[in-house]
Amino acid sequence: MTTIEHTIELPDFSKPLPPREGDRVIQFREALREAMSEEMRRDERIFLMGEEVAQYNGAYKISQGMLDEFGPKRIIDAPISENGFAGLAVGAAMYGLKPIIEFMSWSFSLVAADQILNNVPKMLYMSGGQWGCPVVFRGNDGAGGQLGSTHSWCVEGLYSNVPGMKIAIPSNPYDAKGLLKTAIRELDPVFFLESERMLGDKGHVPPEEYYIPFGQARLAREGGDCTLVSFGRPVHFCMEAAETLAQSGIECDVLDMRTIRPLDIDAVIESVKKTGRVVVVDQCWPFASVASEVCTQVMERAFDWLDHPPVRVNTEDVPTPYAKNLEAAYLPNAGRIAAAVRNAVGAK
Amino acid sequence: MPTRIAYEGKVEYLQILDEHGVLDEKLAKDTLSDEDVVELYRYMVKCRFVDETAFKLQRAKRMGTYPQNKGQEAAAIGSGFAAKRGVDWLVPCYRENAALWMHGQPMHQVFMYWMGDERGSKIPEGVCTLPLCVPIGTQMLHATGMAWAFKMRKEPRVAITYFGDGATSEGDFHEAMNFASAFQVPCVFFCQNNQWAISVPREQQMNSATVAQKALAYDMPCIQVDGNDLFAVYKASRDAIERARSGGGPAFIEAVTYRLADHTTADDARRYRDSEEVDAWMGKDPLIRLRKYLTGKGLWDDAKQAAADEAGRQTASDVVKAAEGAGVPPVTDMFDYTFETMTPEMETQRRTMRTHSLGQRPEQAGLRESAK
Ligand SMILES: Cc1ncc(C[n+]2csc(CCOP(=O)(O)OP(=O)(O)O)c2C)c(N)n1
Ligand SMILES: [Mg+2]
Numbered sequence: 001m002t003t004i005e006h007t008i009e010l011p012d013f014s015k016p017l018p019p020r021e022g023d024r025v026i027q028f029r030e031a032l033r034e035a036m037s038e039e040m041r042r043d044e045r046i047f048l049m050g051e052e053v054a055q056y057n058g059a060y061k062i063s064q065g066m067l068d069e070f071g072p073k074r075i076i077d078a079p080i081s082e083n084g085f086a087g088l089a090v091g092a093a094m095y096g097l098k099p100i101i102e103f104m105s106w107s108f109s110l111v112a113a114d115q116i117l118n119n120v121p122k123m124l125y126m127s128g129g130q131w132g133c134p135v136v137f138r139g140n141d142g143a144g145g146q147l148g149s150t151h152s153w154c155v156e157g158l159y160s161n162v163p164g165m166k167i168a169i170p171s172n173p174y175d176a177k178g179l180l181k182t183a184i185r186e187l188d189p190v191f192f193l194e195s196e197r198m199l200g201d202k203g204h205v206p207p208e209e210y211y212i213p214f215g216q217a218r219l220a221r222e223g224g225d226c227t228l229v230s231f232g233r234p235v236h237f238c239m240e241a242a243e244t245l246a247q248s249g250i251e252c253d254v255l256d257m258r259t260i261r262p263l264d265i266d267a268v269i270e271s272v273k274k275t276g277r278v279v280v281v282d283q284c285w286p287f288a289s290v291a292s293e294v295c296t297q298v299m300e301r302a303f304d305w306l307d308h309p310p311v312r313v314n315t316e317d318v319p320t321p322y323a324k325n326l327e328a329a330y331l332p333n334a335g336r337i338a339a340a341v342r343n344a345v346g347a348k
Numbered sequence: 349m350p351t352r353i354a355y356e357g358k359v360e361y362l363q364i365l366d367e368h369g370v371l372d373e374k375l376a377k378d379t380l381s382d383e384d385v386v387e388l389y390r391y392m393v394k395c396r397f398v399d400e401t402a403f404k405l406q407r408a409k410r411m412g413t414y415p416q417n418k419g420q421e422a423a424a425i426g427s428g429f430a431a432k433r434g435v436d437w438l439v440p441c442y443r444e445n446a447a448l449w450m451h452g453q454p455m456h457q458v459f460m461y462w463m464g465d466e467r468g469s470k471i472p473e474g475v476c477t478l479p480l481c482v483p484i485g486t487q488m489l490h491a492t493g494m495a496w497a498f499k500m501r502k503e504p505r506v507a508i509t510y511f512g513d514g515a516t517s518e519g520d521f522h523e524a525m526n527f528a529s530a531f532q533v534p535c536v537f538f539c540q541n542n543q544w545a546i547s548v549p550r551e552q553q554m555n556s557a558t559v560a561q562k563a564l565a566y567d568m569p570c571i572q573v574d575g576n577d578l579f580a581v582y583k584a585s586r587d588a589i590e591r592a593r594s595g596g597g598p599a600f601i602e603a604v605t606y607r608l609a610d611h612t613t614a615d616d617a618r619r620y621r622d623s624e625e626v627d628a629w630m631g632k633d634p635l636i637r638l639r640k641y642l643t644g645k646g647l648w649d650d651a652k653q654a655a656a657d658e659a660g661r662q663t664a665s666d667v668v669k670a671a672e673g674a675g676v677p678p679v680t681d682m683f684d685y686t687f688e689t690m691t692p693e694m695e696t697q698r699r700t701m702r703t704h705s706l707g708q709r710p711e712q713a714g715l716r717e718s719a720k
Binding site (some may be wrong): 083084146319320321322 | 694
């Protein structure tokens, strides 16, 4: 069982939180840093390991200043051995430490596939409930902008198929901080997927500590005509599409799933029962994707409420292109989302 | 019972041309002719111009992130020259452009690649180089497999794979080394030990005194050479390549060199490297010592240098023109090159010019059949 001590009264996390007095406006990367630092101050068992995390302050400056504060025993530059440090984290976790492993990119986690897929999520089960792997693996996920097909992996489609770990994909600084703090307190392994494209995004974060529970979607916008479901960066594309659609009188619920394992399908079903239409936006490949899973569950549970077949908006079913024009044609965007919604509601 | 030594190993270090441009005549015997050296120096100058041009292009936002090769030219050129063009295969990572160009890969294609255009990796017919490989370590196994195929097909070819000091921490490196050795394939492992892996210094990357000694564990012939010394790199590479070609199995070369520039254009190495260290290595620049040597021998003068610089500038400008002149690739490329044979699903994607998710009708996702 996960135990989380909530230090403040929990707000209703299913609704967007209005900015409050005392909030600070910070970058996504700072939110991640605050989450790790706050937890590390409290718990000496936690360490951060990865390529370039210490001396360089992180390849993307997420761990800026952490080496100075926590020293080289807890902020550790690893050799270029992803399988090595992922496996080392498993052993360290089995012996009572609490590793946070940073993959410079989730694309490089593929080098560590045996450790993170074949060991991490199964260790507890295979040891009869004895040895869990409370490791947080985190890093950049998804097309970072012309990084070519080997460096643009969106791993959630592939990894969410594996039972035994939790997967969080925040879309904004507030969620990033609250979800990462929860991830670090988790007793189960967590894959935490960030986006290089959002690390500079700014958002309101309260001065006090908070934890966002896993498995609770956030209703980012309300509307009765269609339900838009997404997670991570494409949530912003959905918001943009919803804004455009509103101008022609089409109102959307936008659900930011926050975690896809566990998946808050109840929130989706509740919304679909109201709107009768659902468009799921996912920056992974379409085949056997998280979008496919959401659509399936909607059909299983809300078939009779649907006025239109569930729609997926994914990438093209090809390797991520390197060329700018091809990459743009490959990724989902607000225009495509709006087109899919218009079609679903039968508007021109 | 008396103890005995079960295994003992040593690593030889080779330098022929020192940083002052002084040549060890004895060791240099049967290596490079005067004409070769003049020619290769000219080429080195050209490569330096092209490399600096790529840096400037990136700063002008005309190129994406680019990893400079500056300072490592002797390692690439010495080894590239030792390999037989059109016969031996080069399996690169990303810091040996000079070797690829020597083997016929057009310079502008490497620029296209870093400008974010897959067509840069379309290797012309007859050129024996594989595309650049940025995921660290992967290519060494490809080289091993390729070399194994040469052996199976009884072709007198050798695969030469390039990688950095940091790459030797990856499991792929050790697996490739073990396979190459166990299968005795004609593969030469060429490590450009440029002292850094982004901000991580070599001593922190590994606790081994040399990179070369890692080969001892696989009983693979190994040598450490001054990687900024064209003669030493050439000699060690030629010996390793020819031994491999004649059935002598794989070999390991550690070229001790230095990354004079940042890791990539996205990096600022001043934040983690001492300027004294960089300055000391500036003095060991392969171009400086080669020019000193050639001048001392009466094979080079200022007029020749001016001409070589001019040729370098001209080449760089031609390369930029060719790369930028290539225009953007057609969007259909992504459908055309995913499978050898177009699948029906891919055909639909290509026709609608947009994925509708698999199985959905295009209009379901709000898409119309495109004109094309
Ligand atoms: C599997 C994998 N992990 C991490 C990276 C990120 N990365 C790119 S270059 C690099 C350093 C490589 O150092 P080295 O092998 O010494 O080569 P150098 O760049 O110094 O030539 C790293 C860690 C990557 N590209 N692939
Ligand atoms: Mg290096």
